[in-house]
Amino acid sequence: MTTSELFAVGEGDPAVCCQPVRREALDEAGADALARALKVIADPARLRLISLVAAHDDAEACVCDLTEPLNLSQPTVSHHLRILVEAGILTRDKRGTWAYYRLVPGALDSLAKALLAVF
Amino acid sequence: MTTSELFAVGEGDPAVCCQPVRREALDEAGADALARALKVIADPARLRLISLVAAHDDAEACVCDLTEPLNLSQPTVSHHLRILVEAGILTRDKRGTWAYYRLVPGALDSLAKALLAVF
DNA sequence: ACTCAATATCGACACTGATCGATCCACCTC
DNA sequence: GAGGTGGATCGATCAGTGTCGATATTGAGT
Numbered sequence: 001m002t003t004s005e006l007f008a009v010g011e012g013d014p015a016v017c018c019q020p021v022r023r024e025a026l027d028e029a030g031a032d033a034l035a036r037a038l039k040v041i042a043d044p045a046r047l048r049l050i051s052l053v054a055a056h057d058d059a060e061a062c063v064c065d066l067t068e069p070l071n072l073s074q075p076t077v078s079h080h081l082r083i084l085v086e087a088g089i090l091t092r093d094k095r096g097t098w099a100y101y102r103l104v105p106g107a108l109d110s111l112a113k114a115l116l117a118v119f
Numbered sequence: 120m121t122t123s124e125l126f127a128v129g130e131g132d133p134a135v136c137c138q139p140v141r142r143e144a145l146d147e148a149g150a151d152a153l154a155r156a157l158k159v160i161a162d163p164a165r166l167r168l169i170s171l172v173a174a175h176d177d178a179e180a181c182v183c184d185l186t187e188p189l190n191l192s193q194p195t196v197s198h199h200l201r202i203l204v205e206a207g208i209l210t211r212d213k214r215g216t217w218a219y220y221r222l223v224p225g226a227l228d229s230l231a232k233a234l235l236a237v238f
Numbered sequence: 239a240c241t242c243a244a245t246a247t248c249g250a251c252a253c254t255g256a257t258c259g260a261t262c263c264a265c266c267t268c
Numbered sequence: 269g270a271g272g273t274g275g276a277t278c279g280a281t282c283a284g285t286g287t288c289g290a291t292a293t294t295g296a297g298t
Contacts, residue, residue: 025188026170031163038161043256044150047237051145054238063275069144076257078276097265097274103238112231118166119173119227162286182245195287197246216244216295 026118034114040087041111045070046080050108053090053101062098145237153233159206160230164189165199169227172209172220181217 026034041047048070053061067077081101084090089107093100145153160166167189172180186196200220203209208226212219 025174026167028163028167031166031170035161035163035166038157039255041234042154042157042161044147044154045256047150047154048145048147051150051237055144072256073258074275075259075277079256082276094264094275099275108234108238112234115160115227115231115234118170119222164286191286192288193245194247194289198286201246213245213294218245 034118037087037111037114040083040089041108043080045072045076046084049077049080049084049101050089050103054103060093060100060102062100064098066101153237156206156230156233159202159208160227162199164191164195165203168196168199168203168220169208169222173222179212179219179221181219183217185220 041050049066052066052069056065063074063077063081066081067074070077072080081090081092085092085101088104090101091104093102160169168185171185171188175184182193182196182200185200186193189196191199200209200211204211204220207223209220210223212221
């Protein structure tokens with residue numbers, strides 16, 4: 001599941017001019033999807049990976065740039081990067097020996113938007 | 120830790136007029152704090168609790184209102200509510216036999232804001 | 239006081255997930 | 269093609285946590 005699938009969560013129907021004051025509560029499927037998306041970023045290592053990639057020149061970084069500052073083993077970093085890619089937050093671009101990671105534009109924004117739509 | 124403590128995470132220094140293009144990456148302590156806050160809401164049961172409280176009349180709800188729609192046992196619901204209160208997302212107001220829960224205004228907003236400050 | 243109802247706490251169990259060492263794979267260079 | 273390097277995958281381990289039944293606690297009503 002990617003974060004873009006969360007766009008529709010909790011959005012009001014534009015065809016209705018006056019929505020009721022009390023919205024319906026999040027249904028089970030929506031809560032499950034949003035929880036899965038939040039679990040992806042609810043990890044200090046993955047938050048730092050996102051931050052490191054965003055802070056890097058050209059907004060892309062290879063694994064070798066990310067392993068040392070996180071003080072984690074290379075397989076662990078690779079594991080976290082895989083989870084972030086599968087969630088649609090990062091993209092992997094393998095050029096030759098190196099793998100470069102980039103932020104997916106709007107991914108975290110849509111996640112924050114989905115979060116604020118809960119209430 | 121409450122969500123309000125996250126307000127300062129990643130905010131730019133207003134005394135500096137021209138910030139560098141690349142911000143510094145999230146430090147270990149900041150990543151840990153944000154991850155802990157996100158873990159609180161990265162659970163389908165707790166997301167539905169937040170949504171149910173927000174959707175309820177008067178924006179408050181007692182445990183008996185919340186146990187049945189979640190299809191979880193009463194101790195489990197009480198456990199989740201405790202976690203949400205300790206994180207500063209809900210408040211508990213015990214009046215007589217019943218305990219009423221309310222959303223803390225701005226709690227989720229500040230969390231979403233802290234998330235968007237990561238990158 | 240006794241009873242009952244609403245909620246919180248406790249102890250235990252099962253499952254998920256973060257981490258690492260070892261290994262495998264792809265590509266580059268000689 | 270042989271060796272080396274960057275990165276991914278695998279298997280195991282261990283900590284964390286969601287869940288429940290049982291029990292304790294607190295307040296209302298008789």
